[in-house]
Amino acid sequence: MSSDPARAALLFCLLLCFTFAFAQPEATPAPAAGTCTGSAVGGKCHNVPKALRLKLIAIPTILMASMAGVCLPLFSRSVPALRPDSNLFIVVKAFASGVILGTGYMHVLPDSFNDLTSPCLPQKPWQEFPFTTFVAMLAAVFTLLVDSLMLTFYNRRRKGSAAVAHHGHDDSPPPMHAGHCHGHGAGIVVVETQTVEASKKQLLRNRVIVQVLELGIVVHSVVIGLGMGASQNVCTIRPLVAALSFHQLFEGMGLGGCILQAEYGARMKSVLVFFFSTTTPFGVALGLALTRVYSDSSPTALVVVGLLNAASAGLLHYMALVDLLAADFMGPKLQGSVRLQLVSFLAVLLGAGGMSIMAKWA
Template sequence: MITSRSLCIIFFCILLVLLLPNIVLVRGECTCDPEDEDRDKTQALKYKLAAIASILVAGAIGVYLPVLGKTIPALSPERKIFFLIKAFAAGVILSTGFVHVLPDAFENLTSPCLDEHPWGDFPFTGFAAMVAAIGTLMIDAFATSYATSYYRKSHFGEAEDNVSDEEKVGEHAGHVHVHTHATHGHAHGSIEYAGESELLRHRVISLVLELGILVHSVIIGISLGTSESPKTIKPLVAALTFHQFFEGMGLGGCITQAKFKSRGVAILAFFFSLTTPAGIAIGIGISSFYDENDPTALIVEGIFNAAAAGILIYMSLVDLLAADFMNPKMQDNKRLQFGAHVSLLLGAGCMSLLAKWA
């Protein structure tokens, strides 16, 4: 069985490979005109440092808030309020994919700084988002299938052996109740199997969702860190602080349902909280030679933004919203259903409003 530790190791190896190209970008010549903006390195650095602190704290609070359900009964996944929180957070993540990340990807890959061929001949942004969404579906389906196959072999195989032995004893002794006991064992095993399969699926959802969030968080951090315009950075500090808090709530809800051990929760929360501040720090370090209009930077950022958008849109619609809105608890409770719809619209609306500044 794939353990949570193995899943975390695989996840962060993939993350490292994906993010390396964002860190090492070579400056190149570009024929398009640079943006006219007020530059003040000293003042900009102050805002960047403030952004690192505020985003770090907001992210940590957001991701740990749902996790506190273990100690605060009101935030437990079994409570109705948890459905409302998850609907709000799913709206935030959906809006992040559609309103924040995908438009940035389109802007990157349709920039006049890129060659007309091939970048003007094919909609690479939509294609990359589609491929990422399909890839997420495949990972989701494969993990569920693997869990199903493994659990059947390891548990049902043993149960069938036990049934055969007990049936033989029953035939010799004439005790029908032995067979009935074995049947109960089968039922118990089916319940265990369903729970184990669902648990693994929640863990895969948490890791894939975090991957999509972290990829675009690093890019956002690098973009902010390389900017030298206080006028541009100032509104971003507040906007990205709220952005990170709301995204953290969505991720924290998934982590809670995945029931990772304390160490796994700490690792996932740590990387989420640290990624955007780390991106800002990297941006500060490379700001002296980084060119945001460099074709290599535009292509890498555009492709990764498009892929992140595809992951976030798929995860929010399929694994968060569809799973909860089709849950019998919500289907049987019209008030909860109405509240979840309102929470979803509020989450999507709040994050969409932040697109004015971020």
């Protein structure tokens, strides 16, 4: 997959275009008094110099937390207890999957609801139709479509390669030898071939999971970083620094575990780690640069951010429930041990519960 880094870079560029599109100042009708307000100006919480210092602290702090979280699973192969086939890795992955699930339900989806039901938006159509759940549903179905089509294309390519290989060989039957050794050997070859094909299919699925999951996380990371960078409210920024650091740490662990199972080369791993680690700090820096022109209460910003968050939520819900949790809990490893299932289930609850608690601040 030599085009993977280019594809990731293209997605990041498209995301930047979206960001700059809704960051431009616009002339909008004044909302009714008391119904639509942006960031509070004045009061003890509005302190521009102190907010700037907190943002400058937040950028390296969140960057280091993100890198630590996503890189930790990548170095786990050197620890026997944390190898992908170990029980401990399964439990840690379940915890990380719970984090991703909690991120979608407790962080991204409520943000979208708040944006798309804001009094700053017109009554029609935003107050009369549940756009958040509609877009989240479409995003989940679209993710299913991508997941399915990727496997379909792989199966067709595999069958085509097998047909070419078959025609390239002599069609005459192999010579028969005395005894039963030949028959047993052929059976072993067939089983080994099926095992290799199953491994290749699972590897492809893991790579699809990583790319789609990274896209959903990156979208939300840029959006939340942009909002934090544009804010001048120190009462909001101060708890956000700690909350986002822990958020990125645990979310990075989930993504890092998926990257590990995708078995990418060093270059692609570096690209994925770079994008995950830098998107939230980049969003903060971008919000800092656009403080004078970006308004989180402008209709364009609310609509674009709300729709992006809704799509990201649907994507994260599907990936967490279908591709991560369901695949593991219905797989042979967990199905063979009730104790491991219960421990993994508790790990999921811990991950989702931790992110639910963090939703109070971030």
